[in-house]
Amino acid sequence: MYNQTEILKDTSELGTEGELVINMGPQHPATHGVLHLVVTLNGETIKKIEPHLGYIHRSIEKMCESLTYRQFIYVTSRMDYLSSHINNLGCALLIEKGIQIEVPDRAKVIRVILSELTRIASHELWLGAMAMDLGAFTPFFYAFREREMITEIMEDTCGARLTMNYIVPGGLMYDLHPDFQKKVKAFVKQFKAKVTEYEDLVTNNIIFQSRTKGVGILSAEDAISFGCTGPVARASGVSCDIRKIYPYEVYDKVSFNEILDTAGDSFARYMVRVKEMNESIHIIEQLIDNIPDGDFVGKTKNVLKLPKGEFYTRVETARGEFGVFIVSEGGTTPHRIKFRSPGFSNLSALNHMAVGSKIGDLMATMGTLDLVIPDIDR
Amino acid sequence: MFLKEYIKDVYNGVSSLLKGMRKTGYYFVHPKEIITEQYPDNRAYLNLAERFKGEVIMPHDENNEHTCTGCTACELACPNGTIKVVTKFEVSPEGKKKKAIDTLVYRLELCTMCNLCIVACPSDAIKMAPNFEHSVFDRTKLTKVLNHPGSKIKEGIE
Known part of the structure; x- marks a missing residue:
């Protein structure tokens, strides 16, 4: 630097x-x-x-060291604010793994449904913003129309539109809203009907295609060596979906495909994300009618203490692998905490992808990396 | 050969453009399907979710009584030091001393609406209210005292 x-x-x-x-x-x-x-x-x-980097550095990792295991989860919503629910899930999974808390089945299924809704919302926002980067303003409104339905579902159930903080160690903060299933079904129906509009407006548009095809190519070897994860690596043909490799919660019980592409260019990354939205819809459809009854939170002690040792968990956010590493000395607060954020590794590949191309193509390359800056700086 | 490809490109470009224009034109002539909300004008019929986390309030009943025992569970649960509970000892007519709250200070400017204090409260004395228009001209107005003046604890709450 x-x-x-x-x-x-x-x-x-x-x-x-x-x-x-x-x-x-x-x-x-x-x-x-x-x-x-x-x-x-x-x-x-x-x-x-x-x-x-460093313009929005808030020293979240250091801040977490002074917060208890119940308190530090909410801070992670402020990192990758577009997949805040999945960040919270990663932290809660680590604590549950460390203290051996039994999570009820109901909480597990709800967590997965909300994670997938978060993933769709994140990809919708990315699609609109990406098209806007390339000069198409209209798709932004179409993408936000469907995203608005998800944020309303989140508002009903979690009480917030972006930084939910709905997950607590052991389960969920409170039970689902009574209208949850009805609203999610309405969203699934609407999404399936309207997803063709994106194809008309963006995917099949000749200007969009010629601006993204063959631009910002990342080979599979480079994707691995730069540590890229998520749709960026999957568009280059690297199989890296944490939901498939290390299944957490109920991902091993649902059927879904890992979307892979081999072209590695901006258009491939676009297509991977659009197809991933359909896979998320497929997961939600399997689970929405099968939410088991029972408690929404398991029994936990009032004060949580992680045993002495080192713990690591990973989850698949909308951008890639999100990892939490905690060194515990046995107290009520973490001794040292480190987050592995997907955006930082994906950004490191930007120089390699864009060198030799024109400055106008930089927007397409950077747009398809789907960068969230607070996630990179933390 | 070159000319053939050139004409094909132009044809594809125009047709994909028209396909997109048809979509936007559809919404132009179907204004009922547009879902835009005009925010400051729709305040009257704006219904927020009941769980919406806008600010922490302390509900009081008609006798100006609340259920806060002053146990400071919310203060301990808060990650930001948003809540400060000032307790006092009330002396009952029988001469017994009882802990009660003097003031429950809530600093809205520090609050991140994480809901941890509401979950921690054993007597459901505080809850989240769906107010979101918090802007004021003076920062000191954001520091609030949640219990009403002259309020006291409800009978039977320990």
């Missing part, structure tokens, strides 16, 4: 060779947050991209 004087020095040096350094961000609309990219150009061709 450069400090400020080194950036200026580099600029003058490169300027003599006919190269140009431009700063994209930290307030650029297409970076979806405070990401600062220092792009070195030769004409319009990208020579080098250097992401500068």
Whole structure:
């Protein structure tokens, strides 16, 4: 990472060779947050991209060390705010694994349904924002129409639209809203009817296709070596779905396909996400009528204490593998905590993917990486 | 050969464009299917979810009585130090000392609406209210005292 004087020095040096350094961000609309990219150009061709991080660093990992095991879960909603429910789930799973808490079946099924709804909502937002990055403003509203139904379901059941904090160690904070099943079924019906509109508006659009096909290619070997996970790696043909490899909750009891593509370009990443939404709908359809009766939270002690040792769990968020690592000294707070966020590893591949392409293609490449900046900076 | 591909590209481009325009045109002539809500104008019929986490309130009944015993469970559960419970000792007519709350200070500007205090409360004295329009001109107005002046604890709550 450069400090400020080194950036200026580099600029003058490169300027003599006919190269140009431009700063994209930290307030650029297409970076979806405070990401600062220092792009070195030769004409319009990208020579080098250097992401500068730290604009939204809140030291969440250090903050969690002062919070108890019940309290620190809510902080993780503020990392990847588009899949906050799945982040909370990852933390709760670790505590349940560490203390050996029995989770009721009802809570497990509800957790999976809400996780999949979160994944669809995240992909919907990404689809709208990605099309907007490439100059198509209309798909944004169509994507948000379906997303609004999910946020209303979340609002009814969890009490919040984005940072739910619905999961507690041992189960759920409170029971489902009585209208939950009815509303989810209405959403599934609406989604299936309207998903063809995205194909008309975005997928089959010739401008969209020519701007994404063959742009930002990432090979399978590079995806593995950069540590990419989630749809970014799956579009390159790397099988890395945590739901399949290390099933948690009830993912081993439902049938769904891991979407893989081999092209590795921006269009493949787009198609993987669109198909993943359909798979999530498939999972929800299997579970929504089979929510078992019973308690929604297992029996836990008032004060949770993790035994001495090291613990790691991982879950599949909308962006890839989210891991939680805790070193416990046996007290009521974690001794050391580390989050493995998918966005950071995916961003590290950006330089490799974009070098040699034109500056206009950078938007397509970066848009399909689906970056959430608070997830990268933490 | 080149000309043939060029014409094919133009044809594909125009047809995909028209396909998209047909979709947007459909919604142009079907305004009833549009779901946009005009927020500040729809306040009268805006119905929020009953569980919506907007702010912490303490419900009082018609006798100005609440159910808070001053056990500080909410204060301990809060990750941000949002709630501060100030307790006092009330002396009953029989001469017995009883713990009760003097004030329950709630700092809205620190609250993240995580709901942990509501879950922790053993006597359901506090709950979340679906108010979301919190903007004020002075920051000090965000620090609130939840128990009403002159209120006391309901009979039979320990």
